[in-house]
Amino acid sequence: MIPSVLPTYNRAPLQFVKGEGAWLIEADGRRFLDLGAGIAVNALGHAHPALVEALTNQAQNLWHVSNLYQIPQQQALADKLVAHSFADTVFFTNSGTESCELAVKMARKYFYDKGQPERVEIITFEGSFHGRSSAGIAAAGSEKMTKGFGPLLPGFVHLPWNDHDAVAAAIDEKTAAILIEPVQGEGGIRPLPDACLKGLRDLCDEHGILLILDEVQCGVGRTGKLFAHEWAGVEPDIMMVAKGIGGGFPLGAVLATEEAASGMTAGTHGSTYGGNPLGCAVGCAVMDTVADPDFLAEVNRKAGLLRQKLEGLVASHPEVFEEVRGSGLMLGLKCKAANMDVVSAGYDNALITVPAADNVIRLLPPLNLTDDDIAEACLRLEKAAAQVSAA
Ligand SMILES: *Cc1c(COP(=O)(O)O)cnc(C)c1O
Numbered sequence: 163m164i165p166s167v168l169p170t171y172n173r174a175p176l177q178f179v180k181g182e183g184a185w186l187i188e189a190d191g192r193r194f195l196d197l198g199a200g201i202a203v204n205a206l207g208h209a210h211p212a213l214v215e216a217l218t219n220q221a222q223n224l225w226h227v228s229n230l231y232q233i234p235q236q237q238a239l240a241d242k243l244v245a246h247s248f249a250d251t252v253f254f255t256n257s258g259t260e261s262c263e264l265a266v267k268m269a270r271k272y273f274y275d276k277g278q279p280e281r282v283e284i285i286t287f288e289g290s291f292h293g294r295s296s297a298g299i300a301a302a303g304s305e306k307m308t309k310g311f312g313p314l315l316p317g318f319v320h321l322p323w324n325d326h327d328a329v330a331a332a333i334d335e336k337t338a339a340i341l342i343e344p345v346q347g348e349g350g351i352r353p354l355p356d357a358c359l360k361g362l363r364d365l366c367d368e369h370g371i372l373l374i375l376d377e378v379q380c381g382v383g384r385t386g387k388l389f390a391h392e393w394a395g396v397e398p399d400i401m402m403v404a405k406g407i408g409g410g411f412p413l414g415a416v417l418a419t420e421e422a423a424s425g426m427t428a429g430t431h432g433s434t435y436g437g438n439p440l441g442c443a444v445g446c447a448v449m450d451t452v453a454d455p456d457f458l459a460e461v462n463r464k465a466g467l468l469r470q471k472l473e474g475l476v477a478s479h480p481e482v483f484e485e486v487r488g489s490g491l492m493l494g495l496k497c498k499a500a501n502m503d504v505v506s507a508g509y510d511n512a513l514i515t516v517p518a519a520d521n522v523i524r525l526l527p528p529l530n531l532t533d534d535d536i537a538e539a540c541l542r543l544e545k546a547a548a549q550v551s552a553a
Contacts, residue, residue, distance in 0.1 A: 233438070266315075283319055286303065385491075483498060
């Protein structure tokens with residue numbers, strides 16, 4: 163008999179009842195150290211006082227009105243995002259995959275309005291992940307996500323990861339945009355080298371096409387800059403955001419330049435929930451914390467500390483791990499043992515990590531975890547590794 167919850171997930175037998183900072187408390191009372199943060203969502207950990215305050219204050223006043231009316235919290239969050247990024251304008255969604263939908267529509271509409279309606283194709287990359295909507299699965303293109311779901315949204319060209327010549331050769335008169343994650347998340351924490359991102363920007367400029375960045379996982383302070391592309395010193399035309407921006411409240415956004423967004427006039431796109439007062443009140447509190455340069459400096463310091471300890475862990479357990487990869491607090495341990503065995507051994511030691519493709523385990527801790535949390539995380543990882551190598 164089918165379970166009452168549609169069985170599309172492989173869930174671990176863990177049930178958390180409370181969260182505090184980087185810690186999750188299981189129904190049986192065990193305290194788990196959370197290096198997953200709900201897949202890079204709980205950017206400020208669990209029950210952060212500023213987020214709880216923003217949410218409860220807003221909840222006592224007004225939750226939802228729809229986009230038929232002015233929403234000052236939405237205006238405030240858009241202003242903050244514009245002030246701290248390349249973007250001139252923002253559309254709010256409720257998830258990453260909805261941000262993907264709009265990014266694709268926006269790029270196509272841009273060329274349609276410019277009198278180049280044949281420019282509909284979007285170049286994407288092997289190993290990418292852009293969500294589970296029809297545009298998202300067609301964009302990523304892997305059989306795992308697309309098989310059995312009938313005709314896919316056309317207009318995506320899939321290329322190998324990290325092959326500049328293949329991109330240069332693929333651009334033609336039908337190309338509208340290049341869509342890429344600056345650091346692949348689900349694909350196994352694969353950072354795109356800065357020079358490659360610069361190269362893609364140059365190709366876009368040369369051909370007059372748009373660069374769309376998917377910063378759903380790597381954005382909002384995760385890599386130690388507010389947005390990951392800042393490391394490469396280049397700017398996109400359109401950017402997808404979600405996950406960390408809501409700190410646990412379902413919130414996403416598409417950021418764009420005035421030029422790229424020029425086709426999106428009144429009536430061309432919409433969302434019932436997108437940018438509602440509750441979500442945006444929380445988003446503002448997240449931005450007020452994460453966009454602070456002192457906060458980002460701390461993310462970088464902690465990332466350095468964690469990474470150094472992880473290098474030591476890999477060196478002392480070459481039978482379990484191959485390498486550390488990633489950027490900031492978006493780190494991956496490429497495993498030699500099966501990655502799920504390492505994740506499970508983590509659970510046995512009350513430690514949460516997240517598996518990814520390419521036999522990687524992801525460490526995506528709350529950005530404000532403490533130095534003590536980092537030390538404890540490494541002790542638990544060490545125990546988990548010892549358990550895997552003894553098995
Ligand atoms: C999680 C993720 C998405 C999809 O976000 P949802 O909120 O699950 O729809 C898209 N792109 C990237 C890079 C992601 O990590």
